[in-house]
Amino acid sequence: MKLFVLTHNPSKLKEISEILKEYGIEVLHMEGEKREIQSDNIEEIALNAAKDACSSQSVPIVVDDTALYIETLNGFPGPYAEYVYRTIGLRGILKLLEKEENRKAWFATAVVYCDGNIVKIFKGILEGSIAEEIRGNYGFGFDPIFIPIGQKKTLAEMLPEEKNKISHRSKAFRELAQWLVSEKTKLNKSQS
């Protein structure tokens, strides 16, 4: 099975490819504009982007959106994590949390599949906390300051296969993969 993923982030594409490979799904890079609206709700952002991209495509496509919520900052940076990463960066987040005891945070990913007939949404959440300092070289984005719940390492200190067992993105994409595989099984049965 092949699936087009609309993203401008090569690290994300690689991560998604590795997760979906386990299900026999090959990820292809979809070129084109990812039109994102401003909203506090990542499901709404991903849904809009997918519908926009889907309207001009004849193949099944997938769009995802990820947010990082920090409890004591009223959810900041939320769905604007990518912009915040590009501007104030990891050091900006650490500065905002200086002398702060409540470091609770969570990642959320919304994945939208559409193929012209069906639009389906899948979601994954990873709870954790913001580290006191930047640690690790794997992953991307806020991984070097995010410690998953029950762990000591940041996401960036974990090997890709470790991260992909527990991450928000992998949870959402595994749900999508399981659904795709079950749909294919149903289709095969009806044709046999």
Place this chain on the structure above:
Amino acid sequence: MKLFVLTHNPSKLKEISEILKEYGIEVLHMEGEKREIQSDNIEEIALNAAKDACSSQSVPIVVDDTALYIETLNGFPGPYAEYVYRTIGLRGILKLLEKEENRKAWFATAVVYCDGNIVKIFKGILEGSIAEEIRGNYGFGFDPIFIPIGQKKTLAEMLPEEKNKISHRSKAFRELAQWLVSEKTKLNKSQS
């Protein structure tokens, strides 16, 4: 002359009304969704929101978008100023600039007019710096920490009429007003 303005911010609507009143233009509140895309470019955000709103209206409408750029934070909060205000707030910005000597910042407003035939864009910029502390009770948003260039007071320490003489928003809306008045004069001449 009457003009519909699409905004969800009553303070902004009041400010715009006061500026345009000087030109004999009455501001009316347009209800409805302001659909904003994610972009680093406020002209693109305002243009998209205006086109989206305009397509369902038969009257001339105006949409504006404002950003606050802080030089040393690589432009942050930029077009996401409203979200940043709601989450980390004024104190968050001051914390990010603790012990920072370069406090240079600027506001920019893009105003888009559309009436089904014409789409016009007007822009206003106000240069200044971020104050060391929160000061003043007038205005809204980041006004209490923004000191316009050549001034000692923050925008929130200025009376509305003082702010409206120099602000980014007033510059953009005065350009719009002058254009509307000149278009009306042309129309009147051609009809006489």
